[in-house]
Structure formats: structure tokens, C-alpha cells
Amino acid sequence: MRKVKTPANLPEPIINENAKIVLHRRYLKKDTQGIPYETHKELFWRVASSIADEERKYKKSTCKAPQLARDFYDLMTSYRFLPNSPTLMNAGTSLGQLAACFVLPVEDSIEGIFDAVKHAAMIHKSGGGTGFSFSRLRQQDSVVGSTGGVASGPLSFLKIFNCATEQIKQGGTRRGANMGILRIDHPDIMQFIKAKERDGELNNFNLSVGLTEKFMQAVEKGADYELTAPNTGHATGTLNAREVFSILVRKAWESGDPGIVFLDRINRDNPTPAQGEMESTNPCGEQPLLPYEACNLGSINLGLAYTPENDGDVDWDELKRIVHLSVRFLDNVIDASNYPLPQITETVGRNRKIGLGVMGWADLLFQLGIPYNSQKAVDLAERVMKFIREEGRSASKQLAKERGPFPAYAESVFGKANLGPYRNATVTTIAPTGTLSIIGGCSSGVEPLFALSFVRNVMDGDRLVETNPHFEKALKDADAHSASLMEEVAKTGTIQKMDFLPENIRRVFVTAMDIEPMWHLKMQAAFQKYTDNAVSKTVNLPHEATQDDIWEIYWKAYEYGCKGVTVYRDGCKASQVLCTGGKQEEEKGEDKSKESIVRDRPEVIYGFTHKVETGLGVLYLTVNEMDGKPFEVFATIGKSGGSITAKAEAIGRLVSLALRSGVEVREIVSQLKGIGGENPKFMKKHLVKSIPDAIAYVFENRYLQGEHLSDGTNSLVKELCPECGDPLVFEEGCHICKSCAFTKCG
Structure with a gap:
């Protein structure tokens, strides 16, 4: 870490209580014992001064590094702007990797596949997230010419990527996050759509299906479309587009996965088409990138762009000042960053993409007295984002005068149209701000409050x-x-x-669940209209939402010009239907009712017995396990009559049947937890309400490892944070903790 002397006359930053927790856990530099040796002031000055130092490289700069460092410090400590987490963590350190988003190619060869695994591990170790398209990989069971064998297909390799990410996370570094994308015309697309049917599968991946306009037109007509082998370009068969779209909708209704991205729309906005097509995005979907490309992100706090003295309107002059200073900051970040691969350094240097976004949108609307679910709010969203992009491009033009345009400018869409020149191929992105919004004490991104x-x-x-x-x-x-x-x-x-x-x-x-889903989508589309890259946003749906509701959202997202969409139906994980292996015949309507899915009991099986005190006597719950998971239970209760004994036995038999039929533990717990009885009893810190509640207590404590399930009420909150125990919420395409900034997306 470079030595940074913090000026004595710098004002102390005002830190809210939640931000203190987040900064202590994730951002302050620590010694070998995990004890922070950096103050909040030193953290922000480390970042401000190291980024401002890059100004010294440019002789034509209109800014001087010492004053710019003060300006950057004031910008961040007033919480008007904050850069992405890797910049806060690593600027001014020996690691120096400052970008959040990366996309890596996955080539159709063993060497290419495992190069991608290795490169992803290096990026995760440095604090970044990765996106991949698996569309180049030949389909399952196709012939491998070099060996005469058969290919195992994209899904098998996706699992290898997931496993590798898990090991990096378990090695004590920041949790890795991935996006996996497969084109809708890949022969293995049905396996991909169903890949996360069972909760817990591919837990380190967000999945999205890459939809094409040709496919969407086939959906509209109810026509068939061709599947194409990526290694030969030959058609391998056809599927009915409307049926596939229906299955895609159903899976999103069941669990929120997979999402969708519109590949043709993304590539229409590709500023550097001569370098190839964009085929993937970063983990939360808001940053489409070329292979080996990265992007540096930061967000403006719109909640602080309001001043009551300004006739109850946005302070446009102040917003302009913030935009110009933030663009300079992010362009300097590109120069300050040490990228983990030379290919990334080269590609980033060629295009110099930045992604300036926003947070605090709900706070701004509150201050203006405008409901989120109103046309007035949608119109203001367009106006604000148009202003930010125009001023952002103006700032990029100024930097081009001082430093030159991005090297690929001449062959870009801007160069071909004689626009610019610009310093940056893209300027705006609306990224997740779960952690930044806690530090800034504002609402997340462009989401309503949860x-x-x-x-x-x-x-x-x-x-x-x-x-x-x-x-x-x-x-x-x-x-x-x-x-x-x-x-x-x-x-x-x-x-x-x-x-x-x-x-x-x-x-x-x-709040998020008060708002009709279509208003969520209209807001996303309004911000997308003037965003170079894409928008991270969740369309929240009530538990009772239907598959038709999701169909309409997907279709309207296509019509409104969104580049992708993520939906999340409240409580969908808890009500996910039982899946038995996912053969395509099921989708064709074949009767599966005669198939037995109940596993046979082996001759010998081992387990444990848990003693639980209930109001009806002592319950002895014996749980036998297979492969570390519960397989059957026996519930016996003493000091009670025959009726109670019979009920306990019956509950045990039914739970055993569910377990042997493949029902997940969390589903059993969610059904039994909270069932009341006439004689509740306190046991240590837990109130045992009944025999079924006692079974839920044992299962939850042994198998769910801190995961929280509600006791029958629908809520945005379904799990507890594994780090601090507070509730997780689903917004901006990811489960996040509002208290400590834990996120399942890295």
C-alpha cells in the first residue's frame, strides 16, 4: 500500500451508523489480525488522492492534482457521488484492481474453457464479478472431432465454473459472482432454462437467456424456430417459440430464474461493432461488454440534487457540476487500475468505457412529493437521465480535448458519424448500489424503497x-x-x-410491493432510454401474481426498449413446484401421475435423535440421513395420551414421505413452522408452539444454517443475512442485506 499523508485540515466525514458497520467490515484497511488501521477520513483521502494523481499524466489538463484530490474527497464525503466497491477497497493499494465488471469469452475447446475458469478465479480474487456466454460451446452429445468422443454440453461446464467460484469464496476472499448466458437458439436451451429448478443449484450464478428479435417474432406468430449447432452453424431441430417462451415464463414465476436479455437490442447500441458482438453482461445484467472488457462504475446520489430553495425542483446546476466531476473521476480510475489480465488492460484501454449511474431516486421523488407509480415520475426519470447523459458526454468531450479520444474512436459509431470525439465509448450505466446506498444513507439505485x-x-x-x-x-x-x-x-x-x-x-x-408491476417496468424503460449500457432493476411481483402477468412484463420489456428484465415474485422460492428431473416430455403434456418418485429405504441407515420439550411432553425426534440430508423421521412423545402419540407418528410419516419424494427441507419447514397449539412452551430462546413447530425447529437449526423462513406470511423478506442475521431483500437483481451490505451477487 502506498504511503498517503492525510492533510490535517481535511474535514471529518459524517458517517451514519449503518455505514460505520459496512466500512469496518468491507473497506477499511486491516492488519494481519483483521484490525482496521485506517480511519474513515484516511479511506476517502486514499481514494481521492490516488485517483487525482492520474491527472499529472496529462499536460493539457485544466485541473491540478492537489486541488482535484480535495474536490474528489468533498464529492465522496458529501455522498453526492461514490465509485464502485473495488475502487473504494483497492485505490491506493498494492492490489489496485478498481473495476467491478468483467466479461470473459468461453471458447469451444478444453483449453479455452479452462482458461476462462482460471481467469475468472483471478478476477474474483481481485474483487470483480464476471459474465460469460456459453453459447459458443457445442451441444451435449455432439461429436468432438479431435477425440471421437462426445461433448458434455454447456451445462456441465457451467457447473465447473460454479464449483470453482465456490472454492474461491471458501478461500476467504470476497465472494465471486457470475452471469451465465445462453442464446435461445442453442440446442441445449431447454436444459439451461431448467438449470435452477432445484433451489441451491448453480448458487454462484445468475442466469439469463439471450433472446433474439427473430425468436420474439416467432413467439408473436406462434411459429417454430430453428436451433443451431454453434460449432457447425447447421440446424439441429426446431422448437415452437411460444411454447419455449411459456416455459421461460413459468420458470421465472417459480423461482425468478432465469432472466432474459435482448441480444439484438444490446448490439444495436454497441458503440464499437467492428470489435465484434456483445454476447454477455456482468453479474447483475446492467453492463453488456465485449470479451475481455471491463467497466468502472459510479453513482450520483439524486436525493442530494434537490434543494427546497430551488422552487421545489432538481438543482440542475449542481447536478451538472457533479456529473462533470464524476466523469473525470471515472476516467482517471481507468488509468489508476491494475487489471488482472493483459487482454483486459488492452481492451479497456482501447474503449475506455465508464458507467455513471444514480442512486437515491426514491428519495428525490419523496422530496418532490411525486408518487413512484405515476406518469409524472416516469417523465422526470427520462428528463433526469437525459440530462445526465448529455452532460456526461459533454464532460467526455472535454476530456478528449485534454487527453485525446478513446483509441477505437475512429472505427466506432461515433467516429463513423463524426460525433464527438469522446474520451469514453460509453458514459452511463445504472448499476446496483446496495452497498453504496448504505454508505450514502439513501435509497438504492432507481428502485422504490423495500x-x-x-x-x-x-x-x-x-x-x-x-x-x-x-x-x-x-x-x-x-x-x-x-x-x-x-x-x-x-x-x-x-x-x-x-x-x-x-x-x-x-x-x-x-414501497416496492405497493407498486403495480407495470410501473416498475415503465420506470426501468424511462431510465433505459438515456442510458448507454443498461439498467439494473427488479420488477417485484406479489405472491399471487400469475404466469400471464410475467408473460406481459416480458413482452412489454421487449416493446418498451429494455435490454433485459428481472422479475421476482414474492415468496416464489417457498412455493416452487416439485421437480422430478425435467424431461421435455413433461412440457409436452404427458401424464406423469403413474411414475413413482418415492425413493426406496435402504436396509441400513443412520441418524440422530433430538430431544425437544413441548407443552404436550418431551418429543424425541429421530432423523435418519442419506448423503448428509434428512431421509426419514420418527416422532415419539411421552406422557401423553394415545391421540397425541398417533398424531406425532402421523406427522413423522408424512414428513418422511415428503423427504423421500424429493421435497426440500426449506419447503417442509415453511409449512410446519409457526403452527400453533393449545400448550406452547419456551425452550431456551425458542417458543415451541406445537409438535409440527418443534419438527420445523429441529430441521431449520440443523439444515438451513441461518436461512430464515417466514411462518406463513408473505413478505419481501425470505432469508436472513448469514453475516449479521438481519433480513435480506431482493432488489436490483440480487439478494442484499440493508444492514451490513452482504450481497449474494458479490
């Missing part, structure tokens, strides 16, 4: 009710605020059924 008020678990089991400050101010201004009301709001996160609150407050302060 809850207006929620309970956060702090040290020693204490509970802290946290409330959106704009919501709290509105209540106080209306003389409607109270601690008991905040507790009540925290139970559900929403106020839509609280008719006693003023109507204008209920109209403006809406």
Missing part, C-alpha cells in the same frame, strides 16, 4: 427501528408521527392500509 420502516438487529439482541428520514419528516409535518406508529409500520414496511394517515402521504410514500 420498506418505509424496518427493524434492524444490533449488538446483544437489541432491536433498532429504522425509518426513511423523508417519510419521518412528512409524518412530523402532518403531526402524525409517533414511536408506536413506527413500530407498526415496521411490521409490514408499508402504510397503504393505514387509512387514518393523510391521503397525500399514503399516495407519495409507496
Whole structure:
């Protein structure tokens, strides 16, 4: 780590309590014992000064490095702008890898495949996420000419990539995150669509199907379309496009996977088509990239672009200043970054892509008194993003005057059309800001809030009710605020059924699940219209949403000009249908009712017996296991009558039947947990409500390892954070923790 002397007269940054936790866990530099030796001020100055130092390379620069470092420091510590996490972590250190997004090619050869595995491991180790297209790999069972053998297909190699990522994560470094994409016309597409039918499969991957306009036109007509072998270019068969689209919709309804990306639309906006097609994106889908390309991201806090003195409008002059300074920051990041592969260094240097995005959008709307689910909000989204892109390109033009355009400018769409010249091939991206928004104390990205008020678990089991400050101010201004009301709001996160609150407050302060899905999509499309790359956004759906609802969202996303879409139906993981192997005959309507899926019991099986005190007596639950998973249970209870004994035995038999039929433990727990009885009993820190609740308690504690399942109520929250125990929420295409910034997407 380079030595950085922090000026004594720098103002101390104001850090909110959540941000202190996040910065301590993830960003402050630590010694070999894991103890931070860096203060918050030193962290921000390390980043600001190292990025500003790159200015010294350019003799024509209109900025001086010492003053620019102060400007960057003020920009970040006022939380008007923050760069992506790798920049905060690694700027000014010996590692020096500052980019978040990478795409790697997967060639159709053993050497190419395992080169990609190795390169991904290097990127994950450095703190980045990776995207891959597996569309070049020949289909399963096709002949391998060099050996005379048969290919195992994309899915088999996808599992190898997933396993490699798991080992990097277990090695103590930052969790790796991946995107896997397969074209809709690949012969193995049906296997890919069903790849995550069983929860826990490919757990280090987000999956998206690459849709083409030819396919979408076939869906509209109900026509067949061709599957094409990638290694020969020859047709291998046909599928009905509408049937495939229906299956894709159903899988998204069941579990949220896979998502979809529109490949033709992505490549229409490819600024450097002479370098080839874009075939994949980064892990959350907002950054389409060429092979071996990376992008440096950062986000402007729109919640701070509002000033009451400015006639209740956006402070456009201040927003312009922030955009220009942020573009300079991100362009300097490209020069400051040490990329893990020479191919990446070359490609990044050729195109110099940056991705300036936003966060705090919901906060801005709250301050302006505009409901998220309104045309006025959609129109403002277009206006804001158009302004940011125009000013971002203006800033990029200024940098081109000082430093020269990006090297591939002449052959780019800008060079061909005599536009620019620009310093950067792309300027805008709307990326996930789960961690950055915690540091900045604002709402995430362009998402609505997931809850207006929620309970956060702090040290020693204490509970802290946290409330959106704009919501709290509105209540106080209306003389409607109270601690008991905040507790009540925290139970559900929403106020839509609280008719006693003023109507204008209920109209403006809406949350993710209060908003009709189509408004989510309209908002995404509004921001996409003026975003060079793409938009990270989740279309949240209520539990009762139908497959027809998702069909409409997918189709409208295509019509509205989105580059992809992610949907998440509330509670879908808990209600996922039982899958028995996924043969295509099932999709053709064949009757499977006569097939037995109940596994036979072996002659010898081992297990354990757990003693649980219930209000009806001591329950002895014997659980026998196969391959570390429960296979059958026997429930016996003492000191009770024959009826209770019979019920315990019956519950045990039914749970055993479910387990032997392939039902997941979490599904059993979600059904049994919370069932009440006439004699509840406290056991240590747990209230045992009934015999089935006791079985759920044993299963949850032994097999789910901290995963949280609700007791029958539908909520955006379905799991607890494995790091801090607070609830995870699903937004911006990923499960994230609002308290400690843990994310399943890296």
C-alpha cells in the first residue's frame, strides 16, 4: 500500500451508523489480525488522492492534482457521488484492481474453457464479478472431432465454473459472482432454462437467456424456430417459440430464474461493432461488454440534487457540476487500475468505457412529493437521465480535448458519424448500489424503497427501528408521527392500509410491493432510454401474481426498449413446484401421475435423535440421513395420551414421505413452522408452539444454517443475512442485506 499523508485540515466525514458497520467490515484497511488501521477520513483521502494523481499524466489538463484530490474527497464525503466497491477497497493499494465488471469469452475447446475458469478465479480474487456466454460451446452429445468422443454440453461446464467460484469464496476472499448466458437458439436451451429448478443449484450464478428479435417474432406468430449447432452453424431441430417462451415464463414465476436479455437490442447500441458482438453482461445484467472488457462504475446520489430553495425542483446546476466531476473521476480510475489480465488492460484501454449511474431516486421523488407509480415520475426519470447523459458526454468531450479520444474512436459509431470525439465509448450505466446506498444513507439505485420502516438487529439482541428520514419528516409535518406508529409500520414496511394517515402521504410514500408491476417496468424503460449500457432493476411481483402477468412484463420489456428484465415474485422460492428431473416430455403434456418418485429405504441407515420439550411432553425426534440430508423421521412423545402419540407418528410419516419424494427441507419447514397449539412452551430462546413447530425447529437449526423462513406470511423478506442475521431483500437483481451490505451477487 502506498504511503498517503492525510492533510490535517481535511474535514471529518459524517458517517451514519449503518455505514460505520459496512466500512469496518468491507473497506477499511486491516492488519494481519483483521484490525482496521485506517480511519474513515484516511479511506476517502486514499481514494481521492490516488485517483487525482492520474491527472499529472496529462499536460493539457485544466485541473491540478492537489486541488482535484480535495474536490474528489468533498464529492465522496458529501455522498453526492461514490465509485464502485473495488475502487473504494483497492485505490491506493498494492492490489489496485478498481473495476467491478468483467466479461470473459468461453471458447469451444478444453483449453479455452479452462482458461476462462482460471481467469475468472483471478478476477474474483481481485474483487470483480464476471459474465460469460456459453453459447459458443457445442451441444451435449455432439461429436468432438479431435477425440471421437462426445461433448458434455454447456451445462456441465457451467457447473465447473460454479464449483470453482465456490472454492474461491471458501478461500476467504470476497465472494465471486457470475452471469451465465445462453442464446435461445442453442440446442441445449431447454436444459439451461431448467438449470435452477432445484433451489441451491448453480448458487454462484445468475442466469439469463439471450433472446433474439427473430425468436420474439416467432413467439408473436406462434411459429417454430430453428436451433443451431454453434460449432457447425447447421440446424439441429426446431422448437415452437411460444411454447419455449411459456416455459421461460413459468420458470421465472417459480423461482425468478432465469432472466432474459435482448441480444439484438444490446448490439444495436454497441458503440464499437467492428470489435465484434456483445454476447454477455456482468453479474447483475446492467453492463453488456465485449470479451475481455471491463467497466468502472459510479453513482450520483439524486436525493442530494434537490434543494427546497430551488422552487421545489432538481438543482440542475449542481447536478451538472457533479456529473462533470464524476466523469473525470471515472476516467482517471481507468488509468489508476491494475487489471488482472493483459487482454483486459488492452481492451479497456482501447474503449475506455465508464458507467455513471444514480442512486437515491426514491428519495428525490419523496422530496418532490411525486408518487413512484405515476406518469409524472416516469417523465422526470427520462428528463433526469437525459440530462445526465448529455452532460456526461459533454464532460467526455472535454476530456478528449485534454487527453485525446478513446483509441477505437475512429472505427466506432461515433467516429463513423463524426460525433464527438469522446474520451469514453460509453458514459452511463445504472448499476446496483446496495452497498453504496448504505454508505450514502439513501435509497438504492432507481428502485422504490423495500420498506418505509424496518427493524434492524444490533449488538446483544437489541432491536433498532429504522425509518426513511423523508417519510419521518412528512409524518412530523402532518403531526402524525409517533414511536408506536413506527413500530407498526415496521411490521409490514408499508402504510397503504393505514387509512387514518393523510391521503397525500399514503399516495407519495409507496414501497416496492405497493407498486403495480407495470410501473416498475415503465420506470426501468424511462431510465433505459438515456442510458448507454443498461439498467439494473427488479420488477417485484406479489405472491399471487400469475404466469400471464410475467408473460406481459416480458413482452412489454421487449416493446418498451429494455435490454433485459428481472422479475421476482414474492415468496416464489417457498412455493416452487416439485421437480422430478425435467424431461421435455413433461412440457409436452404427458401424464406423469403413474411414475413413482418415492425413493426406496435402504436396509441400513443412520441418524440422530433430538430431544425437544413441548407443552404436550418431551418429543424425541429421530432423523435418519442419506448423503448428509434428512431421509426419514420418527416422532415419539411421552406422557401423553394415545391421540397425541398417533398424531406425532402421523406427522413423522408424512414428513418422511415428503423427504423421500424429493421435497426440500426449506419447503417442509415453511409449512410446519409457526403452527400453533393449545400448550406452547419456551425452550431456551425458542417458543415451541406445537409438535409440527418443534419438527420445523429441529430441521431449520440443523439444515438451513441461518436461512430464515417466514411462518406463513408473505413478505419481501425470505432469508436472513448469514453475516449479521438481519433480513435480506431482493432488489436490483440480487439478494442484499440493508444492514451490513452482504450481497449474494458479490
